[in-house]
Amino acid sequence: MKSSGIWVDIEKCLACKTCEIECALAHCEVSEIREAVRLGLRPAHRVNVVAVGGESAVPIQCRHCEGAPCVLVCPSGALSKAGPDQPVLLDYEKCIGCKSCVIVCPFGAITVGPDGRTVVKCDLCLSRLKQGQQPACVSGCPTKALHFGEIDEYAREARKRAARQLLEAMLAEGEA
């Protein structure tokens, strides 16, 4: 898995929050929402859709940073990163709920769990990835605003767009 992660095409986010619901259900004992509600379960979502300006919305989730501040600050070693290109994982048994990670995360991606005893954070849906599936938020997104893939691929696409725009500008300049 070469430096893969979740990236967002912000223009396509319609704030339906399906990513939040899919994420919560992927981290829940039952995976069907009506069943979860009937059982009174309160699964937590690790991705949060945030309103920006009057019209836009951005889903924010853990960036699985290389030099993750949350890992550095965790006093109980609950947060760890197995190596480069690996997700930052939370060991719920070791978490003492000190919330230092919540404070130190520059993205606000870590939140306090519903029982208040530990925090919750994105685990990149490792178990789904191992089964060849995509993270729940990505597969759930109805507009395909959320993507999972190599970050370099994202950069490559951006370079192609930039190159095309440059070429168009030069050609237009030439005609002027």
Add this chain to the structure above:
Amino acid sequence: MSQVPKTIDPAGQMMIECAACEGIRIAWDRLEAMQPQCGFGKLGVCCTVCAMGPCRIDPFGNGPQEGVCGATAQTIVARNLARKIAAGCSAHSDHGRAVAEALLLAAENPESGYRIKDERKLRRLAEEFGIPQEGRSAEQVAKDVAEACLREFGKPHGELVMAQRAPEPRKTIWRELGIMPGAIDREVVRLLHQTHMGVDADPKNLLLSGMRCALADGWGGSMIATDLQDVLFGSPKPVRARTNLGVLRPERVNVIVHGHEPVLSDMIVEASHDPEILEKAKQAGAAGIQLAGICCTGNEILMRRGIPSAGSFLHQELAVLTGAVDAMVVDVQCWMPGLAKLAERYHTRLITTSPQAKMPGVEHIEFEESRAYEIAKQILLAGIEAFPKRDPAKINIPKQEVDVIAGFTAEYIYTLLGGRYRPSYRPLNDAIIAGRIRGVAGVVGCENPHLTQGYGHVEMMKELIRNDVLVVATGCSALAAAREGLLTPEAAYAHAGRGLAEVCEAVGIPPVLHVGSCVDNSRILIACCEILKEGGLGSDISDLPVAGAAPEWMSEKAITIGFYVVASGIYTIFGEPQPIMGSAEVRDLMCRQFEEMVGGYYDFEADPVKAAQMMIAHMNKKREALKLRPMMYEPAAEELAAASE
């Protein structure tokens, strides 16, 4: 969201800040918490019609483009919109039905408290419905008129009687398109049927049916409400009153009537004069009773009785926050369930009255029309009981209260313009033909915390009157204009163009005429008919230099009104788009194809001044087609002249 001012009303602003200080959440806070709101919903491409769903169409083309049944965005959007039209028609029409039932009581059960106040209008209606009147009392005639109106809701055959008031060319268009409305309830059922899974997938067919259902409201349910309300409670005449939160009085028992039906609110006004009630108020230590209205029921008692209006839709919570409202009585439509939690923080007794509009935990005094007067007294007593329980520390009434002139109707314009002996629309038609008045605009509709309360209505009206457009207003729009002083003759001097100002001065009217509640939008349709009958301005409503607008709309009722106004041949602009932008086909139908089909069509423009300019351009187009004289005074020309002096 938080940078946009919430209201242009200083009284409203003061109470919003009061809520923030007290840590009380009101509509604006709940809106903030709801951000971001779902784009699929906004676009109209979320379908929950059947259990094969729920389905969503991806507006960007990557995800599904069809629902499970195969419906594409045009079907989903049109179906959803049709349901809204049916809901709006139901609200207005059920209101009309209640008035017809009250008329029946006036005819058969005078102990209810209902009486016939405008016998002349009753007899005109009797003639229209073909009811014999020779040697019969008003009550006998009223019984038949009421029954005839009630039949309009369910008769198996035939066109709506009041729809016959429309000009012949208009009726021909409706018949040829198959949208001439029949029985009101039937049109709702017919439309809803079309929206069921596996029925109508054709957006044009759905929206034509939507127009028919909307016409059953505008020329049916709403018109019945307006006319029978005039018969029961009196036809309005210009009246001077006051509006805004400052009308609440610290030394009196403040009872707010909120909702829509004067079947309730007018009776409460009646009961407020009862000596027993006044005595009880005195015993409780109050100087008397202060009634004030909110929303359309407030407009009804403002128009007919000069009772002050405390405010419009977004003022409902703000009124309670003054700490001085002893009872708030609600019936149907536009009251927020959030009032329940809010009233608990104060001594205010929130009372529901309609068997159709309840809220768990909220006191319910069922308003039985057969005992209307008695129950109205009971409701006032509830307010009197609450009066001593006020917390003086929480009382905070803004000082704003503004003069208003209301009470204009299609009928009164005759008298207004022509005087008692030669009532006539001629002066209005002449003013339009001569170019003193460019045209008439109906600026109507709700308010919406998505926008700055009042800004859309007021800025649009100012731009219109600056350009010699006479404005008629209803509902919360009229109240927003009222708060800014536009409903006074003085506003003509301050804001109107020269042509309109001359007319206002000659006749003694404000440049913006309050013609009533939202069901009274039917008055605007009748006024258009009268203008045409007077002559010189074409033969169909679509010939007239008129336009409609709902710059701050919120409710489904507003969508229905938009549809009946468009179907009647009038260009109509809404501020925020209706939830249709997810389908280019539906948008094209509503904003372009409708013009060819019915002469009226939609535009969506959020900027109120730009929208006003679009309405003005449309009126100019109509004036040109009618070969009318150019405008006597163009503002641009005037400014140029003034600048060069």
